[in-house]
Every structure is written in C-alpha cells, then in structure tokens.
Amino acid sequence: MLNNQACRLSVAPMMDWTDRNCRAFHRALSSRALLYTEMVTAPAVIHGDRERLLGFDAVEHPVALQLGGSDPAQLAEAAKIGAAYGYDEINLNVGCPSDRVQSGKFGACLMREPELVADCMAAIREAVSVPATVKCRIGVDDQDPLVSLFATVDASAAVGITSFIVHARKAWLKGLSPKENRDVPPLDYDLVRRLKRERPHLTICINGGIADLDQAEAHLDDTDGVQLDGVMLGRAAYHEPALLGQVDRRIFGMDVADVDPFAAIERYRPYMAGRLAEGAHLASMARHMLGVMHGRAGARAFRRILTVEGVKAGAGLEVVDRAAEAVREAEARQARLGEAEEAA
Numbered sequence: 001m002l003n004n005q006a007c008r009l010s011v012a013p014m015m016d017w018t019d020r021n022c023r024a025f026h027r028a029l030s031s032r033a034l035l036y037t038e039m040v041t042a043p044a045v046i047h048g049d050r051e052r053l054l055g056f057d058a059v060e061h062p063v064a065l066q067l068g069g070s071d072p073a074q075l076a077e078a079a080k081i082g083a084a085y086g087y088d089e090i091n092l093n094v095g096c097p098s099d100r101v102q103s104g105k106f107g108a109c110l111m112r113e114p115e116l117v118a119d120c121m122a123a124i125r126e127a128v129s130v131p132a133t134v135k136c137r138i139g140v141d142d143q144d145p146l147v148s149l150f151a152t153v154d155a156s157a158a159v160g161i162t163s164f165i166v167h168a169r170k171a172w173l174k175g176l177s178p179k180e181n182r183d184v185p186p187l188d189y190d191l192v193r194r195l196k197r198e199r200p201h202l203t204i205c206i207n208g209g210i211a212d213l214d215q216a217e218a219h220l221d222d223t224d225g226v227q228l229d230g231v232m233l234g235r236a237a238y239h240e241p242a243l244l245g246q247v248d249r250r251i252f253g254m255d256v257a258d259v260d261p262f263a264a265i266e267r268y269r270p271y272m273a274g275r276l277a278e279g280a281h282l283a284s285m286a287r288h289m290l291g292v293m294h295g296r297a298g299a300r301a302f303r304r305i306l307t308v309e310g311v312k313a314g315a316g317l318e319v320v321d322r323a324a325e326a327v328r329e330a331e332a333r334q335a336r337l338g339e340a341e342e343a344a
Helices: 020-029 041-049 050-054 072-085 097-104 108-110 116-126 145-157 188-199 212-222 235-239 243-251 261-277 282-289 299-309 317-343
Strands: 009-011 036-041 065-066 091-094 132-136 163-165 201-208 230-233
Touching: 020 036, 020 282, 036 041, 036 091, 036 261, 041 050, 041 065, 041 072, 065 072, 065 108, 065 261, 072 091, 072 116, 091 108, 091 116, 108 116, 108 145, 116 132, 116 145, 132 145, 145 188, 145 212, 163 188, 188 201, 212 230, 212 235, 212 243, 235 243, 243 261, 261 282, 261 317, 282 299, 282 317, 299 317
Parallel strands: 009 036, 009 230, 036 065, 065 091, 091 132, 132 163, 163 201, 201 230
Antiparallel strands: none
C-alpha cells in the first residue's frame, strides 16, 4: 500500500514513452518517485496480450497502472488483473484529449460526466485493495473549471476515493491537437490550490507545465496555509531525466548523494543485459536515455552514438559504453581547455 509520502513526486504516464524500459531507467535515477505506465484501455487488458501490456520488472516499484475506459465492470476486471500483476496503484485517466480516446468515451471527455467517473472509481475501489486514484483536467471546452473540477473530485470522493492528480489546464476537445492541449490552454495552479484548501482531507497532486525541481519544490511549499501533497512531472522528466537523480534528496529529504547520469547508466546495465538476453533490441531501451546528458559536453555525440549504432542488428551494451565514454572524453577536453585558459 502506498502512503502519501510516496506520492510527493511522480512521473506522468505518457503514451509511447513511459514503457517498462523507460520506467526501469527512471528508477535507476530515483528510488522513491512514483512511476506510471502508459495508459492502457480496460478492454485491451482483458482481451489483449497481458504480458506485453502489463509486464514489468520488480525494480520498477513503486509503479502505478493507468487505465482508460468508462465501463465500470470492465474497469473493475482490468483493475483486478493489474493488481494481480503487482501494481501498487490503479489510476483512471480522465484527462487525455486525443480523438481516439474521445471516440471510446474515456479520457478528458469524462469530465462532463462526474457521476460516471464516480461509478467507475467505485467499481475499481471495490475490486482491488491497492489505492485507486484519478488523474483529471480542470475541465473541457466551455466548462467552468471551478464547477467541473470540484464536481469530478467530489463525486469520486463520495464513493471513497481520496487521491487525485490534477493537470491544471482545460482540455479543448475540438480545435486543438493533443500536443496543443499540453501547452495552449492556460494553467490555473491557483484553482488546484483552492481545491486542496477547500478539501484538505483529500490527497491533491498537481501536474502541468512543471519544468524543473525548483518549480516542483515551490508547489510543495506551504503557501497561504495550503500545502499540496505531490507534484507530477511529465515531459521535463523524460527529456531531461538527469533531474530525477536529485529527487530522493531534494523532494523526499533522503540523506543520499544525487545520482549522476553515469551512475544511473551503470544501475540500468543489469536490466538492459537481462532484456537483451530475452531478445529485446538495444534501441528500445537506449531511446529513453537520450536526454540524460542534456547540457553536458559531448551530449550530442552521446545521442548520435545511441541512435545510429543502437539500432544496428546485434547492438549491445558496448554501444552504451562508447556513448558514455564520448561524454567523458568531451568533458576532459573541456577541463583541459579551461585549465589552459587559466594558465594563459
């Protein structure tokens, strides 16, 4: 069972990105951040290839399964399957704005039907003993966010749900692409703080536009008597994963050294070796490391080696070693140049 402390920082579910390989790499950077799967639809869990969709490595804990759907019975069955696989939390997606999701009547369009969301959550909660949570927007289209957000949260809270992750933007289901929906609708962090102020007994985590750990810490500060319970990072954690190496110390207050990219790669090696032995391709794992050297000398060479050499047949851990060595060499050259300039 997760406690609230485990939710202080989490990494958002992102389609085509937060697969099991990504999560194993992120875990190499932080032992405490709560990781989420990509959204998986309830019918896919029930009828599809469960090992492909749900399989994960024990190293990933704590890890949550995010489900998509709007049929309470299907969601209950899918939640049971996920709990049996060992997931630490079952989360319902009430925020994805894509056309495919809308056509299936799940995701952000469920913000229009808070009672249906509550029925779904009641079914999930009844089906599993692990926490059942909701990830939602503040509203869709022409809804008043003050009304839609509170209606969604209150309806689910009435059936016993206590934990909510709120992406602090509306979703525009008509006229904006999923990509635009991540950036164009304005953020309303104050509304999420108001939700926590007026519903202090609920666990409220904030998501949306949080670019670094400075911003994450600011959201977790006690401001005007309101202290949010957690922060969810999305693309910042994926594109610059090295920031996760500071999470255990800065967010969870652990007395530990930060995990630098080289150490994280070493921690990831046993997982990669095991997956390679199972027949997985290096590129499927290496693609999640591309941003880990962001801002360092040799970062471009690191990305080039992983992308060009990592896709070749039979590529193994030697490619990862060459990529890491390119950064070390570039940093050594940079240091020598700096010393020469100081001596001049």
